[in-house]
Amino acid sequence: MNCSHCKACVEKAAMRLDGVLSAEADVAGKELRVQWHGDDDVDETALKNAVEEAGFEFGGKK
Numbered sequence: 001m002n003c004s005h006c007k008a009c010v011e012k013a014a015m016r017l018d019g020v021l022s023a024e025a026d027v028a029g030k031e032l033r034v035q036w037h038g039d040d041d042v043d044e045t046a047l048k049n050a051v052e053e054a055g056f057e058f059g060g061k062k
Contacts, residue, residue, distance in 0.1 A: 001027045001056065013054035017046050031062075 001007055007025040014023035014034050019041030025032045032051065036042045048058040 001025060001030055003027065006056070009054050010051060010056050013050040014047060017043065017050055019043070030059075 001010060004027070007027050010025050010032055011023045014020055014032060019037040020034055021037055022035040023032060034047060044061055048060075051058045
C-alpha cells in the first residue's frame with residue numbers, strides 16, 4: 001500500500017467478508033488489522049484471497 005486509495009481498496013475488500021466487523025489499513029506500516037465477529041469466524045484463506053484479488057500481497061496473520 002502506498003496511498004489513501006490503496007488503503008481504501010484493501011479495507012473495502014476485507015469488509016466484504018462474512019464476519020468482519022472492521023478493517024483498518026496502515027499505509028506506513030503496510031498492515032491491515034481486521035476485527036472478526038468471533039474467533040470462530042476467522043477465515044484466513046478468504047482474507048488472503050480478498051487481499052490478493054484487490055492487488056495486494058498477503059503477509060499472513062500476526
